[in-house]
């Protein structure tokens with residue numbers, strides 16, 4: 001297989017002016033400016049194969065956006081080499097734009113007051129897609145993403161889930177070989193989230209589109225990615241196939257339960273147990289961590305239900321931040337010789 005992305009020693013250092021507070025500070029920084037350097041990305045190296053779904057994750061400020069901006073040609077690296085589809089993104093940004101797509105949560109490519117059909121038409125013009133090809137492509141995407149009636153509704157009147165579907169479809173009009181998805185399921189309810197994930201998987205299967213995904217949602221990572229790369233403080237700290245991560249770190253579910261009356265719980269994994277103080281008087285709440293490798297989730301839930309009347313119960317994945325923290329502290333099972341990359 002030929003890698004579609006090759007990155008070696010990629011580095012980005014930002015220099016920002018430090019401004020002292022107050023007027024005298026302003027004058028001082030004007031006369032004798034002081035600079036602060038931020039090493040946002042510190043010499044990272046990796047490759048991405050065609051057709052891969054890569055999860056690029058890490059805590060806030062880790063360097064994800066900076067890396068993606070360099071890969072897409074928005075930012076020039078301070079040092080290092082990178083090739084995306086054989087092109088140098090910083091130098092060939094426009095050429096590259098014809099072969100990559102991106103969906104950034106905060107930045108829409110659809111015109112808010114226009115129906116998606118109009119934005120699509122506009123994008124077809126920008127990407128110089130010949131009319132017959134465009135129509136064929138549009139039909140394909142409308143079918144795949146079930147956009148039918150959505151196409152003629154102004155974007156501002158679409159639900160978030162409908163809009164995300166249109167956003168992803170818009171980014172695919174020019175049949176990009178790689179697509180960058182930044183938090184594609186943020187803010188969506190579970191059902192819609194699942195639908196978006198199914199679409200991403202289908203797209204990857206049908207078109208062999210390489211997908212570079214960032215997300216804080218463990219479900220996205222678990223269900224979509226073939227491989228996960230974790231970045232922290234600008235360095236890659238883990239680069240692993242998802243199977244390995246799943247069996248070592250993505251095996252915890254957290255159950256939060258609240259009872260209408262006082263109960264006694266005797267279960268392994270009980271991490272928090274407290275008086276709730278709700279308006280009903282004295283309910284009790286508990287948080288239980290279930291290790292799905294050794295415990296049966298349904299059985300644990302059944303047991304919890306048997307203790308008394310349940311007022312509320314939620315089941316969630318362990319937050320990604322906790323999983324990452326476990327990886328940093330070494331975690332119990334990860335063999336040190338595999339996968340973990342030493343901090344640069």
Ligand SMILES: Nc1ncnc2c1ncn2[C@@H]1O[C@H](COP(=O)(O)OP(=O)(O)OP(=O)(O)O)[C@@H](O)[C@H]1O
Nearest residue numbers: 014016038040058059060061062063064065066067
């Ligand atoms: N234009 C800039 N000028 C100066 N510093 C910057 C600039 N852009 C990013 N940084 C800094 O570089 C570091 C990495 O930021 P980056 O946005 O890449 O993180 P991130 O992993 O994408 O975080 P998030 O999950 O919050 O989006 C941060 O310390 C950030 O403050």
